[in-house]
Amino acid sequence: xxxxCSDPVVLDMWHPVAAxxxxxxxxxxxxxxxxxPLSYAMSPQGLPQAWRGTQHQLPVMHAYGVLWTSxxxxxxxxxxxxxxxxxxxxxxxxxxxxxxxSAPRAVENFLDMGHFPYVHTGYLGxxxxxxxxxxxxxxxxxxxxxxxxxxxxxxxxxxLNALGGMLMxxxxxxxxPYCSILYKSSPIDESRxxxxxxxxxxxxxxxxxxxxxxxxxxxxxxxxxxxAFQQLIFSQDKPILENQHPKRLPLDPAVETPIRxxxxxxxxxRWLSGLGLRYGVLPAVSDGR
Amino acid sequence: xxVTVLSGTKSGWHPIASxxxxxxxxxxxxxxFGYEFAVWRSDDGFVNxxxxxxxxxxxxLSVGTNDGAxxxxxxxxxxxxxxxxxxxxxxxxxxxxxxxxxxxxxxVAVERYGLIWTTLDSETSLADLEVLDVLDDGQAFxxxxxxxxxxxxxxxxxxERIEIGCxxxxxxxxxxxxxxxxxxxxxxxxxVRGVLSExxxxxxxxxxxxxxxxxxxxxxxxxxxxxxxxxxxEPAAFKVHPAVEVSIGLSSATxxxxxxxxxxxxRWNTATDVVGFELEAVSGQLSTVKPGxxxxxxxxxxxxxxxxxxxxxGELDAYTIGVKLDPTSTGGSSxxxxxxxxxxxxxxxxxxxxxxxxxxxxxxxxIAGGIGLTPILAMAQALxxxxxxxxxxxxxxxxxxxxxxxxxxxxxxNVTHHLALDPDETVTxxxxxxSSYTDAKHLYVCGPAPMLTAARATASANEWPDHAVHFxxxxxxxxxxxxxxxxxxxxxxxxxxxxxxxxSILEVLKNAGISMASxxxxxxxxxxxxxxxxxxxxxxxxxxxxxxxRTGKRLMTCVSRxxxxxLVLDL
Ligand code: FES
Ligand SMILES: [Fe+2]
Numbered sequence: 089x090x091x092x093c094s095d096p097v098v099l100d101m102w103h104p105v106a107a108x109x110x111x112x113x114x115x116x117x118x119x120x121x122x123x124x125p126l127s128y129a130m131s132p133q134g135l136p137q138a139w140r141g142t143q144h145q146l147p148v149m150h151a152y153g154v155l156w157t158s159x160x161x162x163x164x165x166x167x168x169x170x171x172x173x174x175x176x177x178x179x180x181x182x183x184x185x186x187x188x189x190s191a192p193r194a195v196e197n198f199l200d201m202g203h204f205p206y207v208h209t210g211y212l213g214x215x216x217x218x219x220x221x222x223x224x225x226x227x228x229x230x231x232x233x234x235x236x237x238x239x240x241x242x243x244x245x246x247x248l249n250a251l252g253g254m255l256m257x258x259x260x261x262x263x264x265p266y267c268s269i270l271y272k273s274s275p276i277d278e279s280r281x282x283x284x285x286x287x288x289x290x291x292x293x294x295x296x297x298x299x300x301x302x303x304x305x306x307x308x309x310x311x312x313x314x315x316a317f318q319q320l321i322f323s324q325d326k327p328i329l330e331n332q333h334p335k336r337l338p339l340d341p342a343v344e345t346p347i348r349x350x351x352x353x354x355x356x357x358r359w360l361s362g363l364g365l366r367y368g369v370l371p372a373v374s375d376g377r
Numbered sequence: 378x379x380v381t382v383l384s385g386t387k388s389g390w391h392p393i394a395s396x397x398x399x400x401x402x403x404x405x406x407x408x409x410f411g412y413e414f415a416v417w418r419s420d421d422g423f424v425n426x427x428x429x430x431x432x433x434x435x436x437x438l439s440v441g442t443n444d445g446a447x448x449x450x451x452x453x454x455x456x457x458x459x460x461x462x463x464x465x466x467x468x469x470x471x472x473x474x475x476x477x478x479x480x481x482x483x484x485v486a487v488e489r490y491g492l493i494w495t496t497l498d499s500e501t502s503l504a505d506l507e508v509l510d511v512l513d514d515g516q517a518f519x520x521x522x523x524x525x526x527x528x529x530x531x532x533x534x535x536x537e538r539i540e541i542g543c544x545x546x547x548x549x550x551x552x553x554x555x556x557x558x559x560x561x562x563x564x565x566x567x568x569v570r571g572v573l574s575e576x577x578x579x580x581x582x583x584x585x586x587x588x589x590x591x592x593x594x595x596x597x598x599x600x601x602x603x604x605x606x607x608x609x610x611e612p613a614a615f616k617v618h619p620a621v622e623v624s625i626g627l628s629s630a631t632x633x634x635x636x637x638x639x640x641x642x643x644r645w646n647t648a649t650d651v652v653g654f655e656l657e658a659v660s661g662q663l664s665t666v667k668p669g670x671x672x673x674x675x676x677x678x679x680x681x682x683x684x685x686x687x688x689x690x691g692e693l694d695a696y697t698i699g700v701k702l703d704p705t706s707t708g709g710s711s712x713x714x715x716x717x718x719x720x721x722x723x724x725x726x727x728x729x730x731x732x733x734x735x736x737x738x739x740x741x742x743x744i745a746g747g748i749g750l751t752p753i754l755a756m757a758q759a760l761x762x763x764x765x766x767x768x769x770x771x772x773x774x775x776x777x778x779x780x781x782x783x784x785x786x787x788x789x790x791n792v793t794h795h796l797a798l799d800p801d802e803t804v805t806x807x808x809x810x811x812s813s814y815t816d817a818k819h820l821y822v823c824g825p826a827p828m829l830t831a832a833r834a835t836a837s838a839n840e841w842p843d844h845a846v847h848f849x850x851x852x853x854x855x856x857x858x859x860x861x862x863x864x865x866x867x868x869x870x871x872x873x874x875x876x877x878x879x880x881s882i883l884e885v886l887k888n889a890g891i892s893m894a895s896x897x898x899x900x901x902x903x904x905x906x907x908x909x910x911x912x913x914x915x916x917x918x919x920x921x922x923x924x925x926x927r928t929g930k931r932l933m934t935c936v937s938r939x940x941x942x943x944l945v946l947d948l
Contacts, residue, residue, distance in 0.1 A: 202453045202469040216737040216765055217817075218454065218468035328452050331437040333430055345432040345479055349469040 093122035093293075095367040099160030101265065102147075104287035104299050105138065106155045107181040121159065122367065123292040128155055153181055153301050154287050167233070167263035171271075171283050171303050180311050182300040182318035184289075189329040190368035191266040191288035191296045192337035192360065197325055198268050198286045199260050199352045201241045207324050210244055214253075217242035220349035227359060234262040234359050236352040247275060247282070247317070262356055265365055266290055274305045282306070284318075293368050294335040298322065340372040381511060382536040384529055384559040389501035392492040392558050392570050395519050399424065399493065404448065406439035409497065411563035411616040413437070414484065416493060419459035419691050420445035424486040426495050427462055431455060432479050446691025446762060448481075457481050459691035463665025471737040480665070490572045491519035492558070511554045511574050518553075520571035521586055522560075523593045527604045529559045529567035535600045536569070553577075555589075565610035569593060636675055636724035639663075642695050644719050648780040650702045651748060652714055655695040659722060663693055668755040669732035669821075669849070672696060673896050675724040677716065682709040683897050685751035685823075685849075686728055687781060689758035696725065699780045701748040729896055731903030731920060732849040734759060738819040741767035742810065744832060746803075746824020747778070752849060753823050754781055761788050770795060770810055772803055772828065804831045814841040821847045826854040843924040850919040853899040853936065857917055863939035867891075867948040868910050876938070882946075883934040891948065893934065900936035907934055912944035 093099060105119050111130040118127050126146065128138040138146040138157035149156040152172050172179060187194055197203070202220050204213025223239040239258040246256050259271040259281070266288035271281040287299040300318050338344060339361045346354050361372055385391040393407040399418040406429060407414040413429035415438035429437050431450040438457070442449040447456045447465060456466040462481035467473065487494045487503065490512050496505075525532050536557055553575040560568040571593060577585045639656035647653040657663070668690075671683045684698040703710045717723070734741075734756045741760055745753035750771055760767040769792045773779055776796065785792050795806055811820060811832060820841060822832045829848050836846045859879050865886075866873045876885050883905050886893050895905040900918030909932050916926050918933040925931060932944075 200453075205468065206451060206454045215454075215468070216739065218737050219471050220469040327440070328436055331440045332435050332452075333437065334435065338435075344434055347433070347467060347469060 092124060093159070093367050095365065096160065097363055097365045098122065098265075098290070098367040100158065100162055101160075102149060102156040102158050102162045102166050104154045104156055104267070104289050107153055107184055107299055107301070108136070108150060108155050109153065109181050110184070111155070119289070119297075120291045120295075121157070122290055124159065126157070128157065130155070152285070152287070153179055154299055167267070169263070169269060169283075169285070169303075171281075174303075176305065178304045178306060180302045180304065180314050182302055182315045183322070184297050184299045185319070185322050185326065186291070187296050187298060187326050187329050188294065188335070189296060189332060190294055190336045191290040192356075192368050193329060193332060193335065194288050194296045194298055195262065195266060195268050195286065196337060196353050196356060197329055198270070199236070199262070199356060200350070201239060201258070202349050203325075203328070204241060204243070207328055208321055211321065212243050212246055213241060214244045222348070223351065225351045225355045227355065229263070231359075231362070232263065234260075234352065234355050236260040236355075239352075246272065260352060262359070265360060265363065266296075266368075276305050280305055290368055334370060336368055336370045338370045340370070343370070379511070379554045380539070381509075381554070381556045382533055382559065383507070383509075383556060384533055384561070385496075388505045388507050389496045389498045390487070390494050390506040391496065392560050393426065393495050394493040395522060395570070396488055396491050396493060397519070402443045402445055404439045404441060404443050406437070407493075408562045409495070410561055412497070413439070413616075414495070415439040415441070415448065416486075417443045417448060419443070421459065421691070421694070423460055423694075424488060424493055425459060425462065426484040426486045426493070427457070428482040428484075432464065432481060433467075438481065444762070446689065456690075458665045458693060460693040461662055461665040465665060465667050465690065466736060468736070471735040472733070478665070489514055490517035490556075492570060492572065509556060512556055512572060513574065516574060516576050518573040518576040518585075520573065520589045520593070523569045523571075523590070523597050524562075525567050525569060525597050526565065526601055526606045526610055527567065528565065529561040531604055532567050532569065532600055533559050535603070536596070539596055539599075569597070636673070636726055637663075638722050639696070639725050641717060641719050641721045641723070644717070647699060647782070649775070649777045651778075651780040652700050652702075653697060653781065654700065654713070654717070655697050656723070656725060657695040663696060664727050665693065666696065666728040667730050668734045668759040669752045670728040670730040670755070671732075671752070671896070671902060672698070672728050673726035674698070674713075676709065676712050677721075677723070678708050678712050680708050680712070682713075683902060685732075685755065687751050687754050687784070689755070689784070690762045696728075699748060699751050701780075726896065729894075729902065729904050731901075732821075732823070732847065734821070735819055736760065736763060736765055737817070739766065739815075739817040740819075741765065742818065742820045743767060743769040744772070744807070744810065744820070744822045744824070745769065746772045746822075746828040747774070748780065749822075749824035749828075749849075749851065750780055751823075753821060754784060756821060757788055757791065758784065761791065767791060768793065770806075772798060772806075772824065800827065803828060804835075807832050808835050811835045811839060811841070813839055814845065819845050819847065823849045824851075826850060826852070837923075843922045846922065848922075850901050853901050853917075853919050855900075855917060855919065857936060858915075859938070861915065861938045861940075863941070864943045865939075866943060866945045868945050869948055881935055882932075882937065882944075886934060886948070895935055898935040900933045903933065905934045906931050908947035910945040910947050912939055913941040914938070914944065915940045 103121055113130055113132045116127055116129045126140045136148040136150045136155045138148045146157045147162050151166050152169050205215050205218050221240050225236045228235045237259050243256045244253045256272050261269045269285045271283050274280050274282045283303040285301040289297040339357045394405050394416050398405045405416040407416045415427045415429045418424050429439050433455050436452040441451045446459050449456050454468040458465050462483040464479050484495045553573040556572045558570045638659040640659050642657040643655040645653050666686045666688050671685045673681050675681050687697040700710050700713045702714045732752050743753045757769045772795045862878055863876055874885050896902045903920040914929050914932045915938040917936045
């Protein structure tokens with residue numbers, strides 16, 4: 089069985105445990121986080137709660153449609169995701185899906201365009217349009233975030249309301265080691281962008297629950313269809329992720345063979361190394377802690 | 378009936394699958410000592426046993442696709458070649474077809490007694506694979522394998538004491554001997570693979586299999602019971618080989634230049650004045666070859682000549698080349714035609730690819746003139762194999778001049794021969810073929826210089842961008858001018874060297890002890906190219922296209938010189 093988490097970096101982080109729309113007021117729910125069982129609830133007054141054992145209260149936060157908690161001393165603030173609060177947006181919880189891999193593997197898959205033609209054939213990509221053109225990756229926000237911009241990819245049906253194949257432009261943010269937000273041009277308003285978010289709950293080092301949230305400028309597709317589409321996409325990723333080894337993300341660049349198109353993944357792995365994060369990853373050998 | 382129990386501890390050889398597990402176009406997941414393997418048979422019958430992890434991002438290769446010639450990873454479509462495990466194509470970077478040279482970690486495979494055998498120890502020789510007196514390869518009949526939730530040691534000690542009766546219902550195996558091979562799967566599990574010395578009659582087969590499955594199943598239950606097994610053991614963690622030796626063969630200059638001995642396996646007249654040669658490795662495995670590649674062939678008279686490799690994907694048992702007799706031959710094609718026969722040994726370089734094929738075109742237009750067919754044919758076979766849209770237009774003197782007609786035939790209606798056209802008709806036909814450009818079309822041309830010039834001119838007149846027009850000359854038709862005198866500065870080593878009239882940059886570099894790869898040495902193949910940091914080049918090559926020449930960021934050290942007094946090279 090998995091060991092308890094002893095990584096201070098991860099213990100002190102905020103962790104997503106549930107989409108709040110899923111919660112009936114006053115009902116107690118159980119889950120596992122970092123290998124430990126815990127309970128949570130939304131009080132009839134709308135206040136989130138989380139606790140370990142019978143009473144040990146844990147820090148809680150309700151943000152971006154998700155209930156967050158921590159097993160250590162989390163920072164006051166969670167990362168910013170302003171689009172979520174824009175009044176004309178339609179925020180949809182698209183599902184929480186369990187996947188037998190580490191949270192960093194799940195995030196890295198989320199950041200990867202190269203697999204679209206092979207894993208999401210006919211939706212997010214299609215042969216022969218396989219090229220991943222050069223894009224920009226930087227570490228921003230005082231080292232707190234990985235940002236990839238100008239990521240272009242040809243998509244035959246990138247979203248429910250897409251009108252056939254088009255070259256999509258993506259921006260990826262990784263503002264939290266286990267969470268990522270992707271922005272893509274909205275089919276409805278070219279000047280603004282839809283956001284798709286993966287909030288990764290590290291159930292343990294090799295099991296993740298991916299809470300998927302969309303923040304859209306669209307009011308036509310109904311939530312059911314959006315959920316079905318996202319779940320279809322995720323169900324295509326899941327078997328790949330579960331056949332990926334090792335399950336913990338190797339941070340040593342020599343363990344796997346990155347190519348130019350993996351720039352975001354390379355930056356993400358380096359960034360995790362720099363944070364000193366050890367839970368859900370295989371630290372690089374040179375990382376001598 | 379005698380029962381023999383064997384494990385591979387002495388020989389180092391273990392069974393990993395039944396031959397029948399390797400169904401057509403399937404990838405079987407095998408396991409030995411906790412290591413996982415992707416085991417697959419290509420259409421040419423070769424059995425590949427590879428570490429079950431894609432080099433790229435660690436996805437199991439056993440969930441990939443066996444397309445008969447290559448194994449394609451499910452995650453990002455990396456393609457791995459039959460026999461070598463070499464990566465032949467990385468779809469995310471269609472233009473970089475020749476820069477990647479990693480190989481899946483592969484293991485030897487031997488097929489015997491209806492089982493697939495391997496060894497994890499590269500020191501183990503084939504001779505150590507025991508030849509059993511009781512089993513005759515042609516007669517041996519493998520039974521259904523039995524999985525046990527106990528170690529191979531425990532299993533062996535039990536098996537040595539068992540009795541297995543003779544099936545009453547299967548008379549045909551009455552006199553058969555039974556050999557039980559124990560395959561260590563991981564620290565907690567093993568598989569017992571039984572082989573009968575005599576193949577039962579066809580109608581008795583099923584009954585025999587059933588009988589032994591029941592017998593061995595009972596044996597399994599007994600062993601597990603006495604070992605106190607109640608539930609399936611936790612699957613052992615996926616073991617990853619500590620240091621995956623990714624062979625980066627071609628990237629180091631020394632390896633690039635190492636020539637390997639090959640033997641002429643077949644020689645035949647494939648067309649008027651064209652002899653085909655199949656060159657097989659004298660020992661070991663030939664390197665992976667990608668469409669558009671050529672090899673340097675070292676001839677008995679010490680000449681070195683370049684020939685494009687015609688091979689299709691996954692075809693790596695021999696390099697196939699076509700040699701056209703050049704009436705003005707200075708000893709290259711005349712020696713090959715006149716002297717080299719089956720059984721002769723020659724040296725070849727590693728394949729190099731200065732004419733790589735993109736596979737992300739919505740349509741690929743391939744144009745070949747005469748023997749310029751060879752690289753183009755390799756490309757056509759690759760596109761055809763992947764089901765990508767293309768057409769091949771072959772300009773050739775007559776029906777009898779069509780080389781590799783069988784391979785062309787196999788490509789069906791994608792191929793059009795344009796026979797006996799005079800130069801004007803050729804140009805007209807090219808103008809018709811290379812009509813207007815639309816996005817994501819690509820053009821590849823190889824043939825005699827006048828044809829290439831015409832094709833390039835037509836393409837540029839019809840607004841094909843340079844990046845969509847790819848070409849390879851046989852020889853450099855431009856008059857070389859070696860009269861200039863200049864200096865080269867090597868940026869990384871802070872050395873400055875003079876280049877005098879009559880000397881090439883390549884010669885100067887080699888004389889200064891700098892290891893440089895080169896092949897054609899006449900500005901055709903691209904092997905000796907280096908990046909230029911500063912200075913104005915005088916290109917004189919036919920490898921770079923006009924845009925590349927104008928940008929002046931790269932030059933061919935064998936023929937390019939300087940217009941400025943100094944060039945700074947990225948070396
Ligand atoms: S993991 Fe195999 S192609 Fe990327
Ligand atoms: Fe995906």
